[in-house]
Amino acid sequence: xxVLITNDDGIMSPGIQQLAAxxxxxxxxxxxxxxxxKSAIGHGITIWDPIRIKEYSLPGIKKAWAVEGTPADCxxxxxxxxxxxxxxxxxxxxxxxxxxxxVLYSGTVSAAIEGAILxxxxxxxxxxxxxxxxxxxAAEITLLVVRYLENHSKLVSPDTxxxxxxxxxxxxxxxxxxxxxxxxxxxxxxxxxxxxxxxxMYFWLSGMPIPHGEEDPxxxxxxxxxxxxxxxxxxxxxxxxxxxxDMKEWGLEDxxx
Ligand code: MN
Numbered sequence: 001x002x003v004l005i006t007n008d009d010g011i012m013s014p015g016i017q018q019l020a021a022x023x024x025x026x027x028x029x030x031x032x033x034x035x036x037x038k039s040a041i042g043h044g045i046t047i048w049d050p051i052r053i054k055e056y057s058l059p060g061i062k063k064a065w066a067v068e069g070t071p072a073d074c075x076x077x078x079x080x081x082x083x084x085x086x087x088x089x090x091x092x093x094x095x096x097x098x099x100x101x102x103v104l105y106s107g108t109v110s111a112a113i114e115g116a117i118l119x120x121x122x123x124x125x126x127x128x129x130x131x132x133x134x135x136x137x138a139a140e141i142t143l144l145v146v147r148y149l150e151n152h153s154k155l156v157s158p159d160t161x162x163x164x165x166x167x168x169x170x171x172x173x174x175x176x177x178x179x180x181x182x183x184x185x186x187x188x189x190x191x192x193x194x195x196x197x198x199x200x201m202y203f204w205l206s207g208m209p210i211p212h213g214e215e216d217p218x219x220x221x222x223x224x225x226x227x228x229x230x231x232x233x234x235x236x237x238x239x240x241x242x243x244x245x246d247m248k249e250w251g252l253e254d255x256x257x
Contacts, residue, residue: 001026001027001028001087001150002027002028002030002083002085002086002087002088003023003026003027003028003029003086003087003088003089003090004030004031004032004075004078004079004082004083004086004088004089004090004115005020005023005029005030005031005032005033005089005090005091005121005191006031006032006033006071006074006078006089006090006091006111007033007034007035007042007071007091007093007094007107007108007111008034008036008038008039008041008070008071008091008106008107008108008110009033009034009037009039009091009094009095009096009108010034010036010037010038010066010112011028011031011033011034011035011056011064011065011066011096012035012066014033014095014133014135014208015092015093015127015135015138016033016062016093017077017090017093018093018134018135018136018139019090019092019093019125019135019138019139019142020058020061020092020137021060022136022139022140022142022143023139023142023143023216024061025143026088026143026146026147026170027087028062028087029060029061029062030061030062030063030064030078030082030083030084030086031056031058031061031063031064031065032064032065032067032074032075032077032078032082032105033065033066033067033071033074034066034068034069034070034071034073034074035054035066035067035068036066037108038070039073039095039107039108039131039173040105040106040107040192041070041071041072042104042105042106042107042109042110043070043072043114044070044072044110044112044115045069045070045073046069046070046073050068050105051067051068051069051073051077051110051228052066052067052068052110053065053066053067053077054110060110062083062187063079063082063083067180068245070107070110070112070161071107071108071110071111071114072107072110072113072114073090074111075089075091075111075114075115075118076114076118079118079120085120086120087121087150087155088121088122088123088146088155089111089112089115089121089122089123090112090122090123090124090125090142090146091108091109091111091115091122091124091125091127092108092124092138092142092164093121093125093126093127093138093139093142093166094106094108094124094125094126094127094256095127095129096126096127096128096129096130097127097128097129097165098124098126098127098165099126099128099161099165099182099183099185099221099224099230100151100182100183100184100185100212100219100220100221101182101183101184101185102185103124103163103182103234106121106124107121108124108125108126109124109161109163109234110126111124111230112161112162112163112234113161113234113236115161116159116160116161116235116236117236118234119158121149121155121156121157122161122162122163123146123161123162123163124143124161124162124163124164125138125142125164125165125166126163126164126165126166127165127166127168128165128166128167128168128195128224129168131168132168136167137166137170137171137174138172138181141164141166141174141229142164144157144164145164145177145229145231152157157233159235159236159237160233160234161232161233161234161235162231162232162233162234162238163208163220163230163232163233163234164229164230164231165220165223165224165229165230166229167224167225167227167228167229169227174227174228174229175226175227175228176228176229177228177229178228178229178230178231179218179231179232179233180217180218180219180222180223180230180231180232181218181219181220181222182219182220182232182234183212183214183219183220183221183222184212185209185212185221186209186212187207187208187209187210188207188208188210189205189207189220189229190205190207190208191203191204191205191206192204192205192206194220244249
């Protein structure tokens with residue numbers, strides 16, 4: 001199979017490199033990832049600047065492009081210029097979790113959303129640790145999930161992408177898999193106020209997540225905390241269909257202009 005791998009931490013980050021090395025077992029691997037750190041950039045695309053690329057040659061990788069752009073740029077560009085019809089897009093493995101409402105800020109998840117918009121089976125994979133540089137278990141889990149989905153003809157789910165979060169524990173300590181729903185991730189949004197060398201005030205966002213108190217392992221944050229691999233099906237259609245149906249009865253459509 002043909003697999004396009006991307007991320008938001010940059011092409012040289014250990015997460016994408018370790019995933020790419022293991023994913024070679026799946027078939028032809030293409031890399032298109034940001035040249036530099038693009039975490040929390042969401043679904044941004046580059047329209048006011050040129051998008052420059054640098055080609056790398058990496059052992060066992062068909063083509064590797066470092067892109068001066070966002071994760072969504074990387075996917076768009078790869079589909080246009082490197083591999084038009086991959087069987088799968090994997091975004092990751094991210095350094096740090098992508099849980100609950102944080103997926104709305106995530107470059108990792110946005111790259112997978114871009115893949116889904118383009119009609120390609122896509123998944124985002126994150127390791128729930130900012131400290132660990134060892135992505136071997138998470139990469140193994142990724143391959144296990146990909147092979148399972150492929151063997152059961154479940155790789156394609158239109159309009160849907162999978163958001164996978166892996167707890168940072170040895171394989172023996174993983175409890176298994178949970179198909180989850182997004183929780184609500186709340187932060188103490190503490191801005192650290194500082195002063196630059198010229199005496200100007202500036203801020204640095206340094207919020208810590210507030211403990212969510214969720215115990216139901218159907219919620220992604222709780223599942224990962226309980227050492228389950230969390231798999232959440234996400235969709236990019238943000239329409240609230242319940243309210244949409246209700247609003248049809250509100251008479252707004254009969255309002256005279
Ligand atoms: Mn990241």
